[in-house]
Amino acid sequence: MRPPAIIIHIPGPLRVFCSGAAQLPLAAQTVRDALRILEQSQPAFYRNVCDETGTLRRHLNVFVNSDNIRDLDGIDTMLSPGDVVTILPAVSGG
Amino acid sequence: MADRIILTIGTKKGVFVAEAAKSRRKYALRGPFGPGVPVYATLVDTRGTPRIYASSCNPFFGMKVLRSTDLGKSFKETKSGPAFPKDDGRALANIWALEMGAAKRELLCGVEPAALFRSRDGGDSWEMVTGISNHDHARQWQPGGGGLCMHTIVRDGRRLHLGISTGGHYLSEDGGETFHAANKGVGAGFAPDLYPEFGQCVHKIARHGDAPGRLYMQNHGGWANWTGPGGPRPDIGVLRSDDSGHTWRSIAKGLPSDFGFPILVHPHNADTVYVVPLDPETRSCPGSAPAVWRSENGGNSWSRLSRGLPKTDSYFTILRDGMDVDHLKTPALYFGTTTGQLWIGREGGEQWDCLFDSLPPINNVKVAVV
Numbered sequence: 176m177r178p179p180a181i182i183i184h185i186p187g188p189l190r191v192f193c194s195g196a197a198q199l200p201l202a203a204q205t206v207r208d209a210l211r212i213l214e215q216s217q218p219a220f221y222r223n224v225c226d227e228t229g230t231l232r233r234h235l236n237v238f239v240n241s242d243n244i245r246d247l248d249g250i251d252t253m254l255s256p257g258d259v260v261t262i263l264p265a266v267s268g269g
Numbered sequence: 270m271a272d273r274i275i276l277t278i279g280t281k282k283g284v285f286v287a288e289a290a291k292s293r294r295k296y297a298l299r300g301p302f303g304p305g306v307p308v309y310a311t312l313v314d315t316r317g318t319p320r321i322y323a324s325s326c327n328p329f330f331g332m333k334v335l336r337s338t339d340l341g342k343s344f345k346e347t348k349s350g351p352a353f354p355k356d357d358g359r360a361l362a363n364i365w366a367l368e369m370g371a372a373k374r375e376l377l378c379g380v381e382p383a384a385l386f387r388s389r390d391g392g393d394s395w396e397m398v399t400g401i402s403n404h405d406h407a408r409q410w411q412p413g414g415g416g417l418c419m420h421t422i423v424r425d426g427r428r429l430h431l432g433i434s435t436g437g438h439y440l441s442e443d444g445g446e447t448f449h450a451a452n453k454g455v456g457a458g459f460a461p462d463l464y465p466e467f468g469q470c471v472h473k474i475a476r477h478g479d480a481p482g483r484l485y486m487q488n489h490g491g492w493a494n495w496t497g498p499g500g501p502r503p504d505i506g507v508l509r510s511d512d513s514g515h516t517w518r519s520i521a522k523g524l525p526s527d528f529g530f531p532i533l534v535h536p537h538n539a540d541t542v543y544v545v546p547l548d549p550e551t552r553s554c555p556g557s558a559p560a561v562w563r564s565e566n567g568g569n570s571w572s573r574l575s576r577g578l579p580k581t582d583s584y585f586t587i588l589r590d591g592m593d594v595d596h597l598k599t600p601a602l603y604f605g606t607t608t609g610q611l612w613i614g615r616e617g618g619e620q621w622d623c624l625f626d627s628l629p630p631i632n633n634v635k636v637a638v639v
Contacts, residue, residue, distance in 0.1 A: 188330070189330065222331060222349075222352075223330040223331055224330075226331060226360035226361065227352040227353050227354070227355055227357070227359075227360055227361065228353075228355070228357075228358060228359075228360050229355070230360065232329065232330065232331060233328075234328050234329045235329060235330075264329040264330075265329070
């Protein structure tokens with residue numbers, strides 16, 4: 176089965192690592208698959224998102240649409256056609 | 270171009286560069302570069318056209334190396350930063366040290382978790398130095414208060430001295446191929462065995478090119494009132510070696526505390542050494558009165574340098590890389606504080622003035638004459 180077409184939304188500080196793109200379209204079954212594709216297609220961007228062990232950096236949050244993957248199935252969260260995956264620094268007030 | 274003094278100031282919120290003429294009357298400040306991101310290591314590489322390097326330790330997006338080719342007017346990220354091999358299992362948590370290597374454009378980089386990396390192209394690509402990074406002891410080192418960091422890299426011809434907290438002092442005598450722990454006489458006040466083979470919390474190591482084999486070390490002291498097994502452990506914090514680091518002896522007698530972070534050698538006199546004794550609990554100067562202490566006889570006796578510094582109510586810390594000395598005929602010392610002041614000690618530290626009083630907390634100060 177063909178993996179669903181989804182959109183990766185790139186945070187402002189990281190657009191410099193993917194030629195200024197604000198969004199990257201790709202096809203992936205899960206967030207893990209999406210990260211694997213980004214490792215190949217956008218290695219400089221990927222290094223900002225995952226460390227050298229492949230682990231998502233600790234202070235980043237990944238959302239599928241409006242849900243944090245922490246509350247879903249982590250990086251094994253399944254993706255559906257048209258989903259928007261947003262990567263955001265875990266900044267909060269105070 | 271006339272000689273210029275270039276100061277690099279690594280802070281909690283990016284790197285600043287200050288520049289002055291040789292007179293050192295007025296310093297112009299530039300930055301922050303890599304704004305908002307902590308900088309723990311800087312380097313002014315004076316080989317050929319000067320280059321400035323700074324680590325940029327972003328808690329969100331990982332560790333980067335910044336490079337300037339215009340004396341700190343602008344910085345760009347190098348093509349890549351140090352990274353452990355994918356199958357290693359370790360992930361870079363901080364960059365603590367950047368030093369010039371032996372070959373042109375060669376750089377050495379100490380990181381957390383404690384490991385050493387080498388670049389042969391001015392920071393664009395990096396390889397792990399396996400002789401120390403995969404040393405038999407490496408997986409037994411434990412983090413100190415600042416993390417498990419390789420913070421000190423001192424080159425001496427084919428010898429390479431490394432300071433690891435907490436791992437101790439490691440020495441290579443074959444240009445960095447192999448390393449061995451060299452901690453005879455270096456105490457670990459926090460361990461039941463005061464003199465283990467390794468595991469000491471070394472804070473900084475310094476040497477002078479005119480005194481072959483001599484090294485000075487600021488170790489983690491502050492154990493004079495220890496009441497555990499073995500009793501008090503005074504004077505283990507400030508040490509000297511005269512055999513290239515194979516053995517060490519205390520030179521702490523006469524200091525108000527043997528705890529501290531930086532240690533420096535005068536650029537033109539290997540017998541003149543500077544430390545900043547701190548109270549081990551507050552990590553501020555004893556009596557809340559900041560002072561740099563100087564020995565002019567290789568550590569046999571010490572004198573206090575504080576003219577111009579606050580006389581009381583100061584509780585800042587000067588971190589391990591927070592102090593440096595320039596190489597002009599009559600050198601000036603510089604230190605940055607955790608409360609964001611940058612001080613200059615003119616006439617070799619005889620007279621202190623505050624150059625900048627409201628910078629972010631300062632991790633690192635380096636100076637070069639270019």
